Amino acid sequence: MSSSEAIVSTAIAGAIIGAAVGGWINDRFGRKVSIIVADTLFFIGSIIMAAANGPAVLLFGRVFVGLGVGMASMASPLYISEASPTRVRGALVSLNSFLITGGQFLSYLINLAFTKAPGTWRWMLGVASVPALIQIVLMLSLPESPRWLYRKGKEDEAKLILKKIYEVEDYDNEIQQLKESVEMELKNTEKISMMQLIKTTSVRRGLYAGVGLAFFQQFVGINTVMYYSPTIVQLAGFASNRTALLLSLITSGLNAFGSILSIYFIDKTGRKKLALISLTGVVLSLALLTVTFRETEIHSPMVSPFESKQFSNNTCPEFNTATLNNQKWNCVRCIQSSNKPTCGFCADHNKIQPGACLIKNDFSKNQCGKEKRAWYTQGCPSNFGWVALVGLGLYIIFFSPGMGTVPWVVNSEIYPLRYRGVCGGIASTTVWVSNLVVSQSFLSLTEVIGPSWTFMIFGVIAIVAILFVIVFVPETKGVPIEEVEDMLEKRFVQIKFWKKRDSLGSQKH
Structure with a gap:
């Protein structure tokens, strides 16, 4: 393993641990505390990396950063979801995804700005501590999740927060649903265990949908595109490192643009339909990349x-x-x-x-x-290189608004309140484990079977993902969080799209 691979892998390994532990911290100490702890870990990691005097210290700092990222990856959407009105819940969780992808784009620009500064890499790593510190300060002034507070017996505090979130006509209904949900959960005093999660029908079905979406989000190949976009650009026949980095910046910008589209569409189109549209586009994009790279291999220039x-x-x-x-x-x-x-x-x-x-x-x-x-050294000259770039751009544009955000939105709203932190942690851990497997195998696959067959494998997985979403993922658009449990209890196979809710707030079937 190269030093760069070790640095990437260390952060992802930290994220896996952070996501796994973060689920327990979310339920035990609250969403707000989890986010503050994640920010603190990220802040400490950034300072350690900026001050590193050798590879070992740098890797140690990356572990802290990974732990923070893993914890925040589920705590943030969970907090946003539980503190949002139903009608804009999806848009606000999607906004979180946009800020992440927008931050990635901004990091490219910051790195470019520091390329000629003394101690370049220390500035690049150290500047990441600033937003973490800002968020710690801002989070101290924000309230805890009202749903978590209500479940912990702090009903008056929860009601005050909910009054600020909901319109007067919706407030009583939300309180009643939340009260019934908590009363039902408090009847079950059994300690949460994996066996209990599996035995509980609504939780088990929620995990099928949530963990499955988390798995497919990574295994359709998104992070191979984000981590290795300069390499893919070179595989497409563009030799210049400068050109590859510039095109990677464009890729990152497209990813942020796709997140903006998600904010607009996720509460209008719905989670399930948006995921299906996204995956269909991903399949077509990967088919284009497969054919293009295959043509490049067949018509590769001869060696004289x-x-x-x-x-x-x-x-x-x-x-x-x-x-x-x-x-x-x-x-x-x-x-x-x-x-x-x-x-x-x-x-x-x-x-x-x-x-x-x-x-x-x-x-x-x-x-x-x-x-x-x-x-x-990685790709070959080709007349088809520009087609590969079109395929790469289409892949990002289709993936980002749907599969880039839908798994996080669904996982923040599909589980019963008592299990939400733990199940969210399981889904988040799935994301990071899948991320590690895919990112570490991509370059090896391209060397063994070539980029064309590698993209074809991702395409086949995306087709399987479409079938999975059709069968197992429910539509949670416009459904109050407390009613999602009842929806899952009644129905396992989700082939039929959920229709609009009637004026009484009951689900039409």
């Missing part, structure tokens, strides 16, 4: 023995052996050479014409550059 020999003794040894055996190589075969040393492709001035296969090192890169040629 004559071109390769022009670079003295730096020709790829494996290519020399293949030439002696009358084997013809193309660029893809060159950069995927399995023996040591690994090799790279120095393109012809007309990039799709035969080029040279050379040992992958700085000398080869510099020699290729002196000839005003492009140097490829």
Whole structure:
């Protein structure tokens, strides 16, 4: 594992632990306390990383950051959901997703701003402590979740907060539903356990939907796009690191734009329909990427023995052996050479014409550059590269408004109050474990089977996700949180979309 992979993996491992522990802290100490603890961990981690004097200290700081991110990933949407009026609940949780994706875009810009500053990386890591500190201060002035307070017996405090959230005509109804929900839960004094979660019908069905959405959110490949977008751009045939980073910035911007769309559509279209529209677009985008990368592999520029020999003794040894055996190589075969040393492709001035296969090192890169040629080590020159970029852009635009936000919204509102923190923690842990598996296997998969088949695998998983959403995910749009439990009790298979509620507030079937 490379140092960069170790740094990424350490943070994700911390997030897995933070998400798992965060569910218990959410239920035991409240949503507000959980968010403040998460911010504190993030603040400490950022300071440690900025002051690091070696890799070990840097990794130690990343663990703190990961713990904070894992805890906040479910605590924030849960707090927002429980402190929001029903009619705008989805939009406000989606706003949380927009602020996350917008923050990612902003971080790219901040990193660019600090590229020429003394101690560049320390500023990049240390500046992350500022928003964490600001949120700690602001959270101290905000109330606790009224639903959590009500369940903990602080009814008067909860009612005061709910009066500020709901219109007068809705307030009595919300209080009555909350009272009935809490009374039902308090009858069950049994300690929460995994066996109890499975035995409780509404919780079990909620977990099917919530954990399934969390799993598919990651396994359709989103974080391979976000973590490795510069690599994917190079796989599409764009050799320049500068170009790859610029296009990655655009990718991050599209992700933030998609989150804005979610704010508008999630309470109008509904969670389930938005997820299905999103996944359908993801399937089409991945199909386009699969075909494009396959065409790039098939029409890869050939390797010319004559071109390769022009670079003295730096020709790829494996290519020399293949030439002696009358084997013809193309660029893809060159950069995927399995023996040591690994090799790279120095393109012809007309990039799709035969080029040279050379040992992958700085000398080869510099020699290729002196000839005003492009140097490829991850992807190959192609006439189809721009189509891959279109596919990448479409993937982000379709994913972000739907599968980027719907899993978080559904998981913040689908579980009974007593189990909400624990179940949310399970779903959040699923997200981070899936994230780790996908992000750590992506580059290995592209090396073994190529990017085209890798994207096809993600596409097949997205098709399975569509079927899963149709069958198991209920529509929670406009349904008061306290009524979701009753909805799940009555129905397991969710193939039929939930219709609009009638004037009495009961669900039509």
